[in-house]
Amino acid sequence: MNERINWFFSPRGWFDYAVIALTLVLAGFVVASSMPAHALPVGWAISTGPSMAPTMSEGPTLLVYVETSSYTPGDIVVFDDAYSGDPTVHRVVDSWGEVVVPKGDANDLPDKPVLEEHVYGEVVFYFDL
Incomplete structure (x- = not known):
């Protein structure tokens, strides 16, 4: 019963890192597209x-x-x-x-x-x- 539960995502390979990178890029596009055109x-x-x-x-x-x-x-x-x-x-x-x-x-x-x-x-x- 001394097992620790890891509640956070722990990347294990290149695919996991690619998913994280793609998620961050898409989140950046969502944030940028919600701003006025000349905000950035x-x-x-x-x-x-x-x-x-x-x-x-x-x-x-x-x-x-x-x-x-x-x-x-x-x-x-x-x-x-x-x-x-x-x-x-x-x-x-x-x-x-x-x-x-x-x-x-x-x-x-x-x-x-x-x-x-x-x-x-x-x-x-x-x-x-």
């Missing part, structure tokens, strides 16, 4: 649609972006679309002052200019889901 200098989004083909697939693409102080032509950014109010992912084709002009790689014409305060950040990593 880093964020994530899921992009769908053909406007960035062939750079990104038409299927769902997970994006990680960081807020920076300025954006230059060639940067891929996440910004608030003035028409839908949804976050949109396009490449910056022109910028001046605090204004950027985004355009989807597959689109013929650029979008309307966007103030930098409406840009969530520059995409630094993405992969197809």
Whole structure:
């Protein structure tokens, strides 16, 4: 009767550590997604649609972006679309002052200019889901 009961999880192999890591990553995504868009200098989004083909697939693409102080032509950014109010992912084709002009790689014409305060950040990593 002198047995101690271990009430805490005790990882025993690589699979247990992988489950713990995945759980922590998912918990971080849940916490980050519950915050306002500009609450953190880093964020994530899921992009769908053909406007960035062939750079990104038409299927769902997970994006990680960081807020920076300025954006230059060639940067891929996440910004608030003035028409839908949804976050949109396009490449910056022109910028001046605090204004950027985004355009989807597959689109013929650029979008309307966007103030930098409406840009969530520059995409630094993405992969197809």
